[in-house]
Amino acid sequence: MNRFSLPKDEGKRVDPTDLREFASGAKEHRTNQGPPPWEKHDPEAVPRHNVSVRLNDYHLEMLRYLAKDADTSQQKIMKKILLPAIEEAAEKYIG
Numbered sequence: 674m675n676r677f678s679l680p681k682d683e684g685k686r687v688d689p690t691d692l693r694e695f696a697s698g699a700k701e702h703r704t705n706q707g708p709p710p711w712e713k714h715d716p717e718a719v720p721r722h723n724v725s726v727r728l729n730d731y732h733l734e735m736l737r738y739l740a741k742d743a744d745t746s747q748q749k750i751m752k753k754i755l756l757p758a759i760e761e762a763a764e765k766y767i768g
Contacts, residue, residue, distance in 0.1 A: 709767050726751065 740747040
């Protein structure tokens with residue numbers, strides 16, 4: 674046995690019902706907590722932070738095309754697409 678691995682215990686099996694109950698309890702725990710951390714901030718506040726997004730050539734060319742076609746900056750195109758998607762994902766996460 675490798676000194677960095679755990680011993681194999683072939684005799685123990687996980688009951689699928691117990692696993693589902695455990696997983697559902699974990700989700701309930703997350704959704705029943707206090708308000709999400711972003712609630713303390715104003716969603717209409719002036720942006721003060723930058724985030725780097727890595728794109729391959731394929732997606733970069735798409736972004737360039739969209740920005741050129743809309744006669745606006747790539748930053749504005751990304752913001753228009755990403756902010757609603759981020760808010761939707763956050764709402765789904767907190768339940």
